Amino acid sequence: MNASRGVGEFDLIERLAARLEPLESGLGIGDDAAAWSPEPGRLVVATTDMLVEGIHFRLEWTTARDLGWKALAVNLSDLAAMGARPGRALVSIALLPGQADLAEQLYDGIAELARITGTRVVGGDTVRTPGPLVVNVALVGEADPERLLRRGGARPGDLLFVSGTVGASAAGLALLVAGDSAVLARPEAVPLLAAHHRPWPQLALGAALAGAGVRCAIDISDGVASEAWHLARASGVEIEVDLDRLPLSGEAVALLGSARARQLALTGGEDYQLLFTVPEAMLAAVEAALPPDVRLSVIGRVTAAREGGAVRFFEAGAPIDIPEAGYVAF
Numbered sequence: 332m333n334a335s336r337g338v339g340e341f342d343l344i345e346r347l348a349a350r351l352e353p354l355e356s357g358l359g360i361g362d363d364a365a366a367w368s369p370e371p372g373r374l375v376v377a378t379t380d381m382l383v384e385g386i387h388f389r390l391e392w393t394t395a396r397d398l399g400w401k402a403l404a405v406n407l408s409d410l411a412a413m414g415a416r417p418g419r420a421l422v423s424i425a426l427l428p429g430q431a432d433l434a435e436q437l438y439d440g441i442a443e444l445a446r447i448t449g450t451r452v453v454g455g456d457t458v459r460t461p462g463p464l465v466v467n468v469a470l471v472g473e474a475d476p477e478r479l480l481r482r483g484g485a486r487p488g489d490l491l492f493v494s495g496t497v498g499a500s501a502a503g504l505a506l507l508v509a510g511d512s513a514v515l516a517r518p519e520a521v522p523l524l525a526a527h528h529r530p531w532p533q534l535a536l537g538a539a540l541a542g543a544g545v546r547c548a549i550d551i552s553d554g555v556a557s558e559a560w561h562l563a564r565a566s567g568v569e570i571e572v573d574l575d576r577l578p579l580s581g582e583a584v585a586l587l588g589s590a591r592a593r594q595l596a597l598t599g600g601e602d603y604q605l606l607f608t609v610p611e612a613m614l615a616a617v618e619a620a621l622p623p624d625v626r627l628s629v630i631g632r633v634t635a636a637r638e639g640g641a642v643r644f645f646e647a648g649a650p651i652d653i654p655e656a657g658y659v660a661f
């Protein structure tokens with residue numbers, strides 16, 4: 332169960348979790364993935380994510396192949412946020428009668444990303460539905476038990492990093508919603524739409540961070556503001572974010588302006604970059620471990636221990652209010 336989907340879903344997840352027996356060991360609801368040790372020295376990491384037509388995607392805007400890629404990518408991103416390696420996936424789809432060709436294309440997209448990432452699809456379920464198309468992927472991987480990335484690993488003095496650029500996927504979605512064909516045909520729209528339809532899970536980065544000794548990360552499914560709050564709450568710390576340092580997508584700035592691009596980076600989501608904290612003493616080890624072509628930006632700092640957590644945003648050195656809520660699924 333993914334606990335990072337906006338305020339409404341977050342409340343519901345807490346109410347549902349309260350009905351279950353507490354775990355005797357391992358991690359359950361509340362991180363990017365669940366984790367447990369089937370035997371000493373091994374850690375299994377598991378996550379699942381569901382995409383529903385009309386809520387998470389529209390078939391007028393995406394190909395079935397891209398949808399398959401994305402359905403697997405969002406799960407792989409949760410493993411990346413834990414520093415885990417993929418594994419094996421179960422894929423369940425609910426289809427209208429007559430969508431068999433679409434299902435094949437969807438599987439082509441799943442298979443393409445599975446091949447690249449070393450994920451094996453080993454089963455699932457296919458059912459008919461009178462309603463919208465639903466795609467659910469459940470994914471199991473493994474991590475080193477001593478080197479797991481957690482939301483609760485941030486400590487005062489750590490620097491706050493984000494990988495890549497942020498806001499591109501939400502900008503791509505904004506262009507699709509606006510539906511201006513002249514803008515959609517601009518060359519700057521191409522990488523924004525690609526970021527939205529074919530997100531790249533940061534598995535190599537997550538593994539490198541875990542290996543270098545980093546202990547705190549989350550993937551950006553709901554926007555930088557909401558994810559920073561998740562880290563702050565889980566870690567019991569106060570985090571300061573310098574908005575002038577956000578690595579905005581250049582194409583989003585070009586097509587939507589810097590204010591809108593920044594808003595989308597903070598609250599739009601679906602970037603599937605990693606937001607993580609690093610003690611200063613570990614910076615050289617992190618730099619040495621980085622995969623090629625990974626860009627990192629320092630966007631803030633963990634300033635203090637604080638029960639319940641807090642995030643403060645600054646622009647040009649002055650505090651500024653940013654609504655926490657990211658994408659709300661329902």
Ligand SMILES: [Mg+2]
Nearest residue numbers: 335363409550
């Ligand atoms: Mg996540």
